[in-house]
Amino acid sequence: MDGRDFLRTYFQVLLVALPTVGAYVAWRSRIEPGPVARPVEPAPASRFFTRLPARLGTDLLCLQMEDHYVRAHTAVGSDLILMRMRDAVAELDALPGLQVHRSWWVAAGAVAGHRKDDRRLTLVLTNGLEVPVARSAASAVRQTWL
Known part of the structure; x- marks a missing residue:
């Protein structure tokens, strides 16, 4: 050609x-x-989960405050997120759970048991983590989980 x-x-x-x-x-x-489909505003809880690495999944067990960070514990592992504890708990208000201490929030399905030493109440989570309960939150914890 x-x-x-x-x-x-x-x-x-x-x-x-x-x-x-x-x-x-x-x-x-x-x-x-x-x-035209309008963008859907993510639910507050799902907005929180967008902050987590995908490898951790969405099976949230608890939040733990560490300085200016919040450590999110899931069934797979944990990671630090730069945000205030108050803001994290506000984003998770759609999920059942309680703030059991000023530096701890626990999801409802995460409690496996409890331990009481003298007057100190401690929750044992499904992953073995032990979470202290503040005296001011002890009655709410007893009514909800114990």
């Missing part, structure tokens, strides 16, 4: 393709677009 045959074939393809593409574009522009 020499250069002239190639050019002739090229222009023949263009001669057929351009009107076909033009007709398709004109046909598509006549179709009415469907309703």
